[in-house]
Amino acid sequence: MARSGNERSLRGRVAIVGIGETDYYRHGASPDPEFKLALKAILAACDDAGLDPRDIDGFASYSDDRSDASRLAAALGTRRLRAATMQWGGGGGGCCAAVANAVASIVAGLADCVVVFRSLAQGQYGRFGQAAGIDTISGEKAYLMPYGVLAPPQRFAMRVRRYMHEHGVQQEALRAIALASYHHAQANPRALIYGKLLDPTKYDASRWIAEPFHLYDCCMENDGAAALVLVPEERAREFRNKPVYLLGAAVGSGYRTGAIPHNSPLYASASFDTVAPDLYRMAEVGPSDVGVVQSYENFTGGVVMALAEHGFYKPEQANDFLKFENLIAPSGRLPLNTSGGNLAECYMHGFELVLEAVRQVRGESTNQVKRNDVAMVIGGPMVTPVSNLILGSEATL
Amino acid sequence: MSDDAHSAYLPAGLPIPVAEPDGLSAPYWDGLRQNRLMVQRCSHCQTWQFGPEWLCHRCHAFNPEWVEVEPRGRIFSWQRVWHPSHSALRQHGPYLAVLVELPHVGGVRMVGNLLGDPMQPVTIGNDVAGFFEHHPESVPSYSLLHWRKQ
Numbered sequence: 233m234a235r236s237g238n239e240r241s242l243r244g245r246v247a248i249v250g251i252g253e254t255d256y257y258r259h260g261a262s263p264d265p266e267f268k269l270a271l272k273a274i275l276a277a278c279d280d281a282g283l284d285p286r287d288i289d290g291f292a293s294y295s296d297d298r299s300d301a302s303r304l305a306a307a308l309g310t311r312r313l314r315a316a317t318m319q320w321g322g323g324g325g326g327c328c329a330a331v332a333n334a335v336a337s338i339v340a341g342l343a344d345c346v347v348v349f350r351s352l353a354q355g356q357y358g359r360f361g362q363a364a365g366i367d368t369i370s371g372e373k374a375y376l377m378p379y380g381v382l383a384p385p386q387r388f389a390m391r392v393r394r395y396m397h398e399h400g401v402q403q404e405a406l407r408a409i410a411l412a413s414y415h416h417a418q419a420n421p422r423a424l425i426y427g428k429l430l431d432p433t434k435y436d437a438s439r440w441i442a443e444p445f446h447l448y449d450c451c452m453e454n455d456g457a458a459a460l461v462l463v464p465e466e467r468a469r470e471f472r473n474k475p476v477y478l479l480g481a482a483v484g485s486g487y488r489t490g491a492i493p494h495n496s497p498l499y500a501s502a503s504f505d506t507v508a509p510d511l512y513r514m515a516e517v518g519p520s521d522v523g524v525v526q527s528y529e530n531f532t533g534g535v536v537m538a539l540a541e542h543g544f545y546k547p548e549q550a551n552d553f554l555k556f557e558n559l560i561a562p563s564g565r566l567p568l569n570t571s572g573g574n575l576a577e578c579y580m581h582g583f584e585l586v587l588e589a590v591r592q593v594r595g596e597s598t599n600q601v602k603r604n605d606v607a608m609v610i611g612g613p614m615v616t617p618v619s620n621l622i623l624g625s626e627a628t629l
Numbered sequence: 630m631s632d633d634a635h636s637a638y639l640p641a642g643l644p645i646p647v648a649e650p651d652g653l654s655a656p657y658w659d660g661l662r663q664n665r666l667m668v669q670r671c672s673h674c675q676t677w678q679f680g681p682e683w684l685c686h687r688c689h690a691f692n693p694e695w696v697e698v699e700p701r702g703r704i705f706s707w708q709r710v711w712h713p714s715h716s717a718l719r720q721h722g723p724y725l726a727v728l729v730e731l732p733h734v735g736g737v738r739m740v741g742n743l744l745g746d747p748m749q750p751v752t753i754g755n756d757v758a759g760f761f762e763h764h765p766e767s768v769p770s771y772s773l774l775h776w777r778k779q
Contacts, residue, residue, distance in 0.1 A: 363715045366644040368769070374646035374654070375680060378773055379742050380639050381726050383714035390706035390728045390740075397706070397753050440723075441712040492680045494728050495738050499705070 241514050244629040246335040247468035247475040250283060250461040251587045252276025256424055256578035260355025262455035270299035270351035271307060273457035277347065281461050282472040288461070290315030290346035292334035294326025295581060299351045299457075315343035319483075319619075324528055324574075325503070325612025327582030329619035332481035334462050344467075349459035350583040359453050360384060375493035384530055385450055388614050389442040392533030395500035396444060399547035403444060405554040406532040407435050409568065410448040410575060412559035413529065417572030420598040424452060425576035449532040451574035458583040460590065465629075476593040479606070479624040480515030482507045485616035502537035502613030507620060512543075515606075515622040519543040522622070523603025524567045524592050526585035527610040529574045534613030539566075542610060542620070561599035570599040585609050589623050637762060638742045638775055639724060642717030645764075645771050654681050656695040661772035664761045666700040668734050669693035677735025698734045700759025700774060705730040705738055707751045723747045729757055729776055744777040755779075 254264070254272045262269060278285040288310045291301035301316035315337040319326035327350065334346040354360060363382040381387060395401060414430035417423035430448060438447040468475035485503040489496045498505060512518055519542060527535045536550055544566055545553040558565040571577040571588035578584050589607040591597040597604075605628050611619045648655035660667035669678040671685035671693045678686060678693055685693050706728040713719045725743040730736055743751060744760060757776040764771050 361714060363644070368647045369644035370647050370649040370654070372680070373644070374658075376740055377644040378639075378646050378771070379726050379740055379775075380643065380710055380715075380718060380724055381740055382643075385712065386708060386710055386714065386726065389708035389710075390726070393708060394706040394728075394753070439711060440709070443709040443711075488686065491686075493738075493740055495679060499738075 242332065242335050242339055242481060243479050243514055243516060244477050245339045245465055246462050247465050247477050248460050248590050248623070249463055249468060249471040249473055249475060250277040250279070250281025251459070251590050252278070252280050253422070253458040253580065253584065253587060254456045256422060256580065257455040258424060259359055259453040259455055262353050262355060266351050266353035266356055267299050267303070269353060269455070269457035270304065270349055273349055273351065273459040274304065274308070274347050277459040277461045280473065283345070283461060286310050287345050288347050289313060290334060290337055290343035292317045292330045292337070292346055292348045293350055294319035294330040295323050295350070297350060298357070299349070315346055320617070322615045322617045323612055324530060324582040325615040325618040327528065327586060327611040327619065328481055328609050328621040329483040329611070329617065331460070331478065331586060331621055332483055332619060335478050335481065338462060338464055344464065346462045347459055348462065349457060350581045351457035352581050353455040354453045355455050361453050372492040385442040385445055388531050388534065389445055390494065391500060391614050392531065392537070393444055395533065395537055395547070398500050399550065401536055401547070401550045405536055405550050406444065406449050407432060408554045408556045408559060409529065409532040409535045410435060411556045413569045413573050413575040414448070415556070415560055416570050416599045417576035420571050420577055423572040423577040424454065425572055444533065445531055448575070451530050452579040454579045456578055456580050458580045458587055460587060474594045475626060476590045476623050477626065477629060479517065479622040479628060480511050481619065481621040482510035482514065483617050483619040485618060489616040500537070502534050502541055503616050503618045504538055504541035504610070504613070504620065507618055508542045511620045511622060517606055517622060521606050522608045523606055524561070524570060524589070524601040525608045525610065526569055526571070526573060526589050528582045528585060528612050529569065530612065530614070538610045538613040542608070561597070561601045563602050567599070567601045570597055570601065582611050586621070593623050593625050637764065638744060640717050640721055643715055645767060645769060647769060647771070653683065657681060658771065660697070661761060661774055662763065662770065665697050666759060666774060667695045668698050668737060670696045677737050679734070679737035679739070698731065702729040702731040702757055704728070704751065704753055704755045704757060706753060707743065709747065725751060727751070727757070727776055739774065741773065742775045744775050
């Protein structure tokens with residue numbers, strides 16, 4: 233996997249040297265304000281790296297995070313601020329893009345020590361799963377909300393239904409994804425679902441949220457914050473942890489994915505049709521090189537589509553591939569969401585998935601996989617822009 | 630296609646659709662109030678476009694023309710919603726939302742409710758006809774376009 237000459241690439245140029253998160257809470261249960269959560273996660277990431285927080289010179293986030301870069305820099309007393317990037321739109325689809333933007337800032341020489349984070353207290357600012365306080369609506373949501381298509385479950389159910397129709401995907405494929413996340417959460421003390429078991433019978437008996445989504449196909453809504461620290465690869469060994477390198481990242485969506493309402497030409501899609509090939513090209517790996525995947529579960533159906541679009545199986549093979557035993561650590565065919573992810577660890581808007589990928593490459597996961605040199609994160613299926621990334625150990629450079 | 634005696638499919642209290650401050654979708658919402666379904670079609674290259682935009686995505690001519698089309702189509706996807714994601718829907722029970730493709734309008738799609746029994750079987754490909762649901766007492770007043778199986 234040699235580096236490719238003068239081709240523009242982020243491959244191997246930047247390392248993640250620290251990760252940190254707050255305690256994770258049910259929505260409304262955080263004792264701390266959202267901004268304080270952000271500060272706690274950032275300090276934890278710096279502490280993990282053994283890095284003075286005053287050396288941070290850039291911040292990156294997504295989904296209009298309310299913890300503003302300049303306020304963070306002032307609160308932390310960073311010596312100077314050199315990069316402040318916010319990924320446009322796409323909600324959790326920006327969780328890898330925020331990392332890509334930070335890495336690009338470093339590679340371009342704009343900054344040297346960038347924190348990427350997400351802080352979110354849904355209990356303080358309104359839940360994603362409830363539409364409230366809206367009298368009139370215009371734009372995309374005007375074509376949806378008056379018909380009861382209000383919150384993410386209803387906004388995405390018809391994409392998944394169409395995909396199941398086109399490719400013969402069964403409910404059991406969605407169920408296997410939920411079961412894997414819940415299984416992994418049982419070994420993860422950070423997980424909000426720690427100690428709460430899910431089995432096929434309980435899944436099948438659970439209430440519908442919006443068909444084809446049962447309760448357990450839907451992510452949680454939580455309070456917390458998570459952060460990581462990036463430095464140029466030449467500084468990676470100055471810090472106490474095993475460095476984890478970004479091998480590739482990609483952002484965006486295909487032709488007119490943003491055509492509202494529900495008018496994207498490729499409707500039954502997780503929006504990775506153009507983004508996944510970009511990722512593999514930069515990372516210089518293929519699907520068979522990937523040992524472990526964290527794939528954002530707003531809804532399990534989005535994972536079914538996203539994994540297919542990343543080439544792990546053809547859509548028609550989804551029912552065979554998506555079996556519980558294939559998806560679990562340490563040595564399933566493709567261990568998936570090994571922290572419990574959005575379904576069972578914490579809905580940290582996907583950023584907990586990036587931290588888990590770092591842990592896997594370090595060898596520190598509570599569900600450590602055997603093949604951990606190359607770890608993938610897939611952000612926010614079915615939105616636009618989406619994003620993804622691949623991390624690797626030093627051996628992959 | 631309109632039936633004043635028909636009560637609204639969903640309870641009152643959901644967000645009321647209005648055009649954007651720049652008026653982009655005003656011809657669509659005004660049309661629904663008059664039992665007319667209006668969709669953009671570029672007068673230069675005849676490309677259909679929905680939702681509306683100031684520009685034809687194919688030939689880049691500005692201000693695509695609004696054309697009245699027949700409100701009929703076929704179900705492209707559907708969902709039966711059980712969880713109330715809005716206080717107005719508490720205690721309401723399940724309802725059906727459908728994504729309808731209009732083959733005679735360049736295959737544009739629209740979201741609406743499928744009238745009738747919420748537990749009725751729904752099949753992708755079912756033919757449906759439009760039904761205008763008016764809310765003249767609402768402030769501001771508005772109209773919706775629903776669908777029923779043919």
